[in-house]
Amino acid sequence: MKRVLPTLLLxxxxxxxxxxxxxxxxxxxxxxxxxxxxxxxxxxxxxYGRFNTFDGSFSYDPSKPEASKVQVNIDxxxxxxxxxxxxxxxxxxxxxxxxxxxxxxxxxxxxxxAADGSMTLTGDLTxxxxxxxLVIDVDKVGEGKDYWGGYRAGFTGTTExxxxxxxxxxxxxxxxxxxxxxxxxxxIRN
Numbered sequence: 324m325k326r327v328l329p330t331l332l333l334x335x336x337x338x339x340x341x342x343x344x345x346x347x348x349x350x351x352x353x354x355x356x357x358x359x360x361x362x363x364x365x366x367x368x369x370x371y372g373r374f375n376t377f378d379g380s381f382s383y384d385p386s387k388p389e390a391s392k393v394q395v396n397i398d399x400x401x402x403x404x405x406x407x408x409x410x411x412x413x414x415x416x417x418x419x420x421x422x423x424x425x426x427x428x429x430x431x432x433x434x435x436x437a438a439d440g441s442m443t444l445t446g447d448l449t450x451x452x453x454x455x456x457l458v459i460d461v462d463k464v465g466e467g468k469d470y471w472g473g474y475r476a477g478f479t480g481t482t483e484x485x486x487x488x489x490x491x492x493x494x495x496x497x498x499x500x501x502x503x504x505x506x507x508x509x510x511i512r513n
Contacts, residue, residue, distance in 0.1 A: 347475075350511050355477075357506070358504065359372070360503065365495060365496060375402075377397040379396060381393040393429065395506075396427075397429075444459040459506065461479070474511070476509070477507070479508075
């Protein structure tokens with residue numbers, strides 16, 4: 324009887340069932356998350372790159388995905404376009420100006436869920452000291468138990484924005500005004 328009463332009380336209060344969103348840490352330690360970008364180079368080809376160092380977390384409940392929240396911090400000094408000299412240029416004042424703005428952040432404000440399960444994540448991106456609202460189209464990749472006794476959830480998202488909207492002064496011509504970003508995020512439930 325002593326064990327039944329606490330269990331019954333917890334069930335009545337709803338405390339033994341997942342009523343709230345679970346919190347996840349983005350798995351950057353084992354490289355299961357990526358922030359990548361591409362931009363046209365003078366309109367003739369695509370330049371691809373990524374940020375190697377970032378961290379963050381998200382809150383997610385599959386029964387109420389519209390209540391999800393996301394926070395990501397990006398070390399802009401970790402920009403990597405697979406070309407050391409270009410990366411030095413991307414870190415200077417005419418692009419990311421990492422000496423003055425070593426961190427970019429994204430903080431979600433709202434999640435909208437479509438009938439097909441896809442989501443739109445709206446939040447504030449702060450880059451080069453400028454904060455603008457950004458919309459990311461998100462699809463859930465999957466979720467479930469992992470081989471190490473944990474639980475994971477993964478999402479992919481895409482967005483784009485104009486460089487000048489974030490005070491990036493370098494102008495490579497009209498074909499190179501917009502950067503496209505892909506975010507592949509896998510989180511480990513805390």
